[in-house]
Amino acid sequence: MHYIIMDLEWNQPLSHRSAQYQRFGSKLIFDIIQIGAVKLDEERRMLASFNQFIQPGCYQKLHPRISRITGITQEDLRAAPGFPGAFGRFISWCGDDFALATWGSDDISVFQQNLDFYLNDGSAVPPVYDLQRLFGDLESAGKNRAGLQSAMKRYGITASMDHPFHSAVSDAYYTALVFQRFPQASEVLKYEQKARELPPAKAQKGEKLDDLSAPSIDLALMSPQALHPNCPACGKRMTVPEGYAPMRDGTWRALADCPEHGLVFIDLVNQENAGGKNPVRRRAQICEQQNPAYVRTKHLQWEAKVASLRQKEVYA
Ligand SMILES: [Zn+2]
Structure with missing residues (x-):
């Protein structure tokens, strides 16, 4: 040996x-x-x-x-x-x-x-x-x-x-x-050792993570959890007025507003490669920036993003 x-x-x-x-x-x-x-x-x-x-x-x-x-x-x-x-x-x-x-x-x-x-x-x-x-x-x-x-x-x-x-x-x-x-x-x-379970990712402050039961990102985008997400702080149901647009890393993001907690980012993260059963994770995160001009600009930006995406789909 x-x-x-x-x-x-x-x-x-x-x-x-x-x-x-x-x-x-x-x-x-x-x-x-x-x-x-x-x-x-x-x-x-x-x-x-x-x-x-x-x-x-x-x-x-x-x-x-x-x-x-x-x-x-x-x-x-x-x-x-x-x-x-x-x-x-x-x-x-x-x-x-x-x-x-x-x-x-x-x-x-x-x-x-x-x-x-x-x-x-x-x-x-x-x-x-x-x-x-x-x-x-x-x-x-x-x-x-x-x-x-x-x-x-x-x-x-x-x-x-x-x-x-x-x-x-x-x-x-x-x-x-x-x-x-x-x-x-x-x-x-x-002195044989045993592998320990390593602690999983913890949500940050003002953030909530949920694994959705949708089998793919396309279906997750249309699910009630995506269209009516909850505020991570108070749980109030919100809407995503502009809809979802993809970000550079493959995450789909929408903006939502809680009357009490302000602008919230809703991200759908595709975890397909991780081999899990529920591949799409929803991350709801209260935006650190809450001044009204920033929030308004962000919404306009998202509206433009989603509109150009829809146009591409129509003419594709
Ligand atoms: Zn709230």
């Missing part, structure tokens, strides 16, 4: 208000962008390493913070395969007989969520064992969630320039060095 020490890096949405997050956030919170791993034999000798960048399928623009921490650039990801291809490569590199271990328990949950989202075929992450918890028990209970760097310090392992921290393959390498110092390799097999 081989031991495989794995580390993942993942990208996050630029903002929880971004169209991508609104669209995918209930199913996928992070896009894995790098799998790094080191393979050891039963005597814990290092045999090989694995490094794979992954092109994010949902949160395609690298968050500046992630780029800064990991050193990964947009360029690194451009030619990389998507998650399914990268996962296939990784699993075949792992071989037939292996135990997968990580430092801490975050990776497995993110890994499982990416599998569910992109493969959606019931694939499960192989059992993953937590070296951090084993280290905590070896070093007394007080150190239960020690960082990798403090474990390295404990064993006198120094970082080298060749292996910058927070690159998946370097962190896997350092984790493997720590693993080599443990008294007994097989002890780690007592």
Whole structure:
């Protein structure tokens, strides 16, 4: 049997208000962008390493913070395969007989969520064992969630320039060095981790999200939930006087007015790619700008948008 020490890096949405997050956030919170791993034999000798960048399928623009921490650039990801291809490569590199271990328990949950989202075929992450918890028990209970760097310090392992921290393959390498110092390799097999359910997207203040039962965006646009949406603050039923117009990201938007709360954006977000049962989500969001001139201009703009859309349909 081989031991495989794995580390993942993942990208996050630029903002929880971004169209991508609104669209995918209930199913996928992070896009894995790098799998790094080191393979050891039963005597814990290092045999090989694995490094794979992954092109994010949902949160395609690298968050500046992630780029800064990991050193990964947009360029690194451009030619990389998507998650399914990268996962296939990784699993075949792992071989037939292996135990997968990580430092801490975050990776497995993110890994499982990416599998569910992109493969959606019931694939499960192989059992993953937590070296951090084993280290905590070896070093007394007080150190239960020690960082990798403090474990390295404990064993006198120094970082080298060749292996910058927070690159998946370097962190896997350092984790493997720590693993080599443990008294007994097989002890780690007592520390199996379970994937946690990651918290779904939360609605922002002044915002309400509902999954509509319409099977497609075309039918959703004609549904009562689209034509008579409720104010997200008081629940009052409103109308959408101009109707819906598509935005650049594929969302359909209409404007509604609550007598008490003012201008409300009603967005129908198509989540078809997310593989869910109710592919259209309605987002009702009270507009931050409520001055009368702005609201009036917005309505005029929408009227023009919808009118030109109708014209195209008539003459198409
Ligand atoms: Zn209201």
